[in-house]
Amino acid sequence: MYRRTYQKWSENFDRRMTIRRRVMNALGISLPRQMGDGIRETLKQTLISCATCDHVSSCADWLSLETAISEPPGFCPNKERFKALLKKR
Template identity: 40%
Template sequence: MIGYPEAPKAWWLTRGMARISGVNLPRAVVEGWLQRDELEDLVTRCAACRRSADCEAWLARSASASSMPGFCPNKARIEALVS
């Protein structure tokens, strides 16, 4: 399993946001369309974000959302993986 034991909350939030867009991050790395260092950048950017509480609340109520919230610093990069 690909994960980030040093930043578990950021990993969980990044993975949750990616799921909203239909992206499975571990599978993306295994299948080669996302490099491990790119995934690390996503998790690092999430860990540096000061809106993790907003993110958690948004994920908790947005299971059926079709797009990520505008405040997510990884929005553009994750959504680019879909196209």
């Protein structure tokens, strides 16, 4: 039972982190080789937020749109964090 629960949780987490990476890639956010504490903290907060987000399906749907992406979707709890990371490119 525990193994199945862990496996389900792990797969769910992996899916969420894959979507997070896809959003960052779609927005053109790349991680610098050396990160200061501000960037590191912002990235940590995006991990936590994506791991607990209620909009996983909406986010996946947004990513599947074949339009130019210039900013995070309005429903994204990381919208302002992603915008801040965009400014630090």
